Amino acid sequence: xxxxxxxxxxxxxxxxxxxxxxxxxxxxxxxxxxxxxxxxxxxxxxxxxxxxxxxxxxxxxxxxxxxxxxxxxxxxxxxxxx
Numbered sequence: 001x002x003x004x005x006x007x008x009x010x011x012x013x014x015x016x017x018x019x020x021x022x023x024x025x026x027x028x029x030x031x032x033x034x035x036x037x038x039x040x041x042x043x044x045x046x047x048x049x050x051x052x053x054x055x056x057x058x059x060x061x062x063x064x065x066x067x068x069x070x071x072x073x074x075x076x077x078x079x080x081x082x
Contacts, residue, residue, distance in 0.1 A: 011044035038064035
């Protein structure tokens with residue numbers, strides 16, 4: 001949380017999670033519903049998927065080059081199972 005790391009879009013929260021889980025950025029994927037989520041993952045060099053079931057629409061999320069954008073949970077599942 002921002003209590004333990006710099007606030008988004010700084011990538012610190014993601015780096016802390018990666019360290020705690022013992023995985024590399026190449027093994028991780030960020031799923032978020034805001035441009036700030038996408039910016040945080042991009043700053044970390046992490047792949048990201050935008051979901052439109054929250055704050056921002058696909059056009060807004062796609063400005064930050066996610067690998068995919070999902071409009072519902074079925075689409076997200078299909079992307080993840082690819």
